[in-house]
Amino acid sequence: MHSQLLVSEVLDTNAMTALIVSKDGTIEYMNKTYQYILGKREEDVIGKYIGDITPESRTLSVIKNGKAIVGYNWSINGYTMIACALPLIRNDEVCGCFAYSLFMDVLDAQDLVENIMRELNMYKEEVRNLHAARYSFADIVGRTPVIEEIKSLAEKAAEHPSITVLINGESGTGKELFAQAIHGVSNRSRMPFIRVNCAAIPEHLLEAELFGYEEGAFTGAKKGGSPGKFELAHGGTIFLDEIGEMSLAMQSKLLVFLQEREFERLGGHKTIRVNVRVIAATNRNLEEMISQKQFREDLFYRLNVLTLEIPPLRERIQDIPLIVEYFMPQLNLELKTRVSGISDEALAMLSQYSWPGNIRELVNALQRAMLLADMGNYPTITTKQLRFMKVVNPGEKAIASNTLKSLMRDYEKNILVQALAETKNNKAMAADILDIDVSSLYKKMKQYGLSVENA
Ligand SMILES: Nc1ncnc2c1ncn2[C@@H]1O[C@H](COP(=O)(O)OP(=O)(O)O)[C@@H](O)[C@H]1O
Ligand SMILES: [Mg+2]
Incomplete structure (x- = not known):
C-alpha cells in the first residue's frame, strides 16, 4: 500500500x-x-x-x-x-x-548559519566590487580619540589629491574603508577607484596587471594587448592592497613608476603618463621587513609620505557598542531579521574578546548572533547567541587553524567532560547542570566518544 x-x-x-x-x-x-x-x-x-x-x-x-x-x-x-x-x-x-x-540540532543550525554567511559574504564582496568607492568618512564608525585623529588626518590627505598614503593595520581594521573614503571625498571621486590585491595575483602576472601589455608580449597575451590597472585608474585612485606581499622585483618597478609617474606596457615602447593617487595598505611591519631585506627602503620612503596607523579593535573596545548600533539596522535589512538590540551582558562579552579579525570579525559575529536570535524568535541578542565566541579565550591563537565547527565541538565536549567530572559521572545531575535532557546528554556523550558506562 x-x-x-x-x-x-x-x-x-x-x-x-x-x-x-x-x-x-x-x-x-x-x-x-x-x-x-x-x-x-x-x-x-x-x-x-x-x-x-x-x-x-x-x-x-x-x-x-x-x-x-x-x-x-x-x-x-x-x-x-x-x-x-x-x-x-x-x-x-x-x-x-x-x-x-x-x-x-543546535550544531546543525550553526552549520546552516555558516553556509548562509559564506554565501552572503560572497555576494557582499561582489556588490562592493561593482560599486567601486562609495564610502565617505561618515561610514567610518568610531569615537575613540585615536580613530578621530586618524579620520582627521585622512581628511587632510583627501584634500591633497596627489599625496601618496600608506595605511597600516591588522586585517579587518578598515584599511580599505579608509582608502575608499579618501578617494570618495577627494576631487577624484568621479574617477575610478581601482583596487589591486598584490597578494592575490601571482608574481609573474602582477606586472602585466599593473602596467598592461601589448599584443604578443607573452604567450597567452590578448590580441590588441590590454591596459593595466594604472591606466584604468587614470584620473582616480589606485589602491595597492597588501603591498607587503609584493616581490622585490615588482617593488623596484613600482618605485620607478612612483618616481617618474610614467611607464611602458609590457612588450611596448610607447611611454604612458598617468595621473593617479596611490594608496598602499599592509598588515605587515614594513620597517621590520626592511631590516630583513624583504622590503625596499627607498620604496618605503616613497610610500610613507602620509601614514595612517589604524589600531586593532581590542585597543578601542569603547567603539564596540557604536559599531553594533551602526550595523544592526543594516544587517536586519540584509538578513531579513528583526533583532532590536543587544543585552548589556552580551555587549560586555563582546568587549572581553580579543578580536583577531577586528571589525570584519565583529560584523560577522553580529550577523551570526542576529541569525541565531531570529531563528529562535528572540527579540534581542543575549549571551545565548554569542556562545560560539567563548570557544576562544583572548590571547589564544586557536582561530587560524580551526573551523568554527571544530572549535564549537571541542568546546561542547569540554563542557560535558567538566559537568561529568563535577557530578562524579552522575548523568542525571550532569544533565541537570547543563539544563539538557538525559537522553540528549547520552547522545552527545556518544557523539564525542565519551564512555557512557559508569566508571
Ligand atoms: N570604523 C569602521 N566603521 C564601520 N565599518 C568598518 C570600520 N572599519 C572596518 N569596517 C568594516 O569592516 C570590514 C573590513 O574592513 P576593511 O576596510 O576591508 O578592512 P581591511 O582592509 O583592513 O582588512 C568592512 O566590512 C568594513 O566596512
Ligand atoms: Mg583588506
Missing part, C-alpha cells in the same frame, strides 16, 4: 520527526527520530494518549479546530524545531492529525 510505503520509507528519516494521532488523541504512529528525542521506545508510545506523552502537543487543538498550524517553534527536550501540524480529513470530517518537524 502506498501509505505504508510513505510511513516506512519516507517518514522514517533522521532529518524529521513525524507523528500521527487519531481523532481521540491516540498515538498511531511516531517515527524513530521522534522516539529518540523523547527518549522512549515504540511500545512506550504507540496506542498511548498524546496528552500523556507530550502535554504541550498542538495536535489536540488541530483535531479540535480542524485547522493546520504551520511553521511554529516546537521546543522539546532541549531541541528547537520548526514544526507543522495538519488535520487529517476523511469524508469531510477530521479523523486525526499529522505533525512533523525538521529535526535540527
Whole structure:
C-alpha cells in the first residue's frame, strides 16, 4: 500500500520527526527520530494518549479546530524545531492529525548559519566590487580619540589629491574603508577607484596587471594587448592592497613608476603618463621587513609620505557598542531579521574578546548572533547567541587553524567532560547542570566518544 510505503520509507528519516494521532488523541504512529528525542521506545508510545506523552502537543487543538498550524517553534527536550501540524480529513470530517518537524540540532543550525554567511559574504564582496568607492568618512564608525585623529588626518590627505598614503593595520581594521573614503571625498571621486590585491595575483602576472601589455608580449597575451590597472585608474585612485606581499622585483618597478609617474606596457615602447593617487595598505611591519631585506627602503620612503596607523579593535573596545548600533539596522535589512538590540551582558562579552579579525570579525559575529536570535524568535541578542565566541579565550591563537565547527565541538565536549567530572559521572545531575535532557546528554556523550558506562 502506498501509505505504508510513505510511513516506512519516507517518514522514517533522521532529518524529521513525524507523528500521527487519531481523532481521540491516540498515538498511531511516531517515527524513530521522534522516539529518540523523547527518549522512549515504540511500545512506550504507540496506542498511548498524546496528552500523556507530550502535554504541550498542538495536535489536540488541530483535531479540535480542524485547522493546520504551520511553521511554529516546537521546543522539546532541549531541541528547537520548526514544526507543522495538519488535520487529517476523511469524508469531510477530521479523523486525526499529522505533525512533523525538521529535526535540527543546535550544531546543525550553526552549520546552516555558516553556509548562509559564506554565501552572503560572497555576494557582499561582489556588490562592493561593482560599486567601486562609495564610502565617505561618515561610514567610518568610531569615537575613540585615536580613530578621530586618524579620520582627521585622512581628511587632510583627501584634500591633497596627489599625496601618496600608506595605511597600516591588522586585517579587518578598515584599511580599505579608509582608502575608499579618501578617494570618495577627494576631487577624484568621479574617477575610478581601482583596487589591486598584490597578494592575490601571482608574481609573474602582477606586472602585466599593473602596467598592461601589448599584443604578443607573452604567450597567452590578448590580441590588441590590454591596459593595466594604472591606466584604468587614470584620473582616480589606485589602491595597492597588501603591498607587503609584493616581490622585490615588482617593488623596484613600482618605485620607478612612483618616481617618474610614467611607464611602458609590457612588450611596448610607447611611454604612458598617468595621473593617479596611490594608496598602499599592509598588515605587515614594513620597517621590520626592511631590516630583513624583504622590503625596499627607498620604496618605503616613497610610500610613507602620509601614514595612517589604524589600531586593532581590542585597543578601542569603547567603539564596540557604536559599531553594533551602526550595523544592526543594516544587517536586519540584509538578513531579513528583526533583532532590536543587544543585552548589556552580551555587549560586555563582546568587549572581553580579543578580536583577531577586528571589525570584519565583529560584523560577522553580529550577523551570526542576529541569525541565531531570529531563528529562535528572540527579540534581542543575549549571551545565548554569542556562545560560539567563548570557544576562544583572548590571547589564544586557536582561530587560524580551526573551523568554527571544530572549535564549537571541542568546546561542547569540554563542557560535558567538566559537568561529568563535577557530578562524579552522575548523568542525571550532569544533565541537570547543563539544563539538557538525559537522553540528549547520552547522545552527545556518544557523539564525542565519551564512555557512557559508569566508571
Ligand atoms: N570604523 C569602521 N566603521 C564601520 N565599518 C568598518 C570600520 N572599519 C572596518 N569596517 C568594516 O569592516 C570590514 C573590513 O574592513 P576593511 O576596510 O576591508 O578592512 P581591511 O582592509 O583592513 O582588512 C568592512 O566590512 C568594513 O566596512
Ligand atoms: Mg583588506
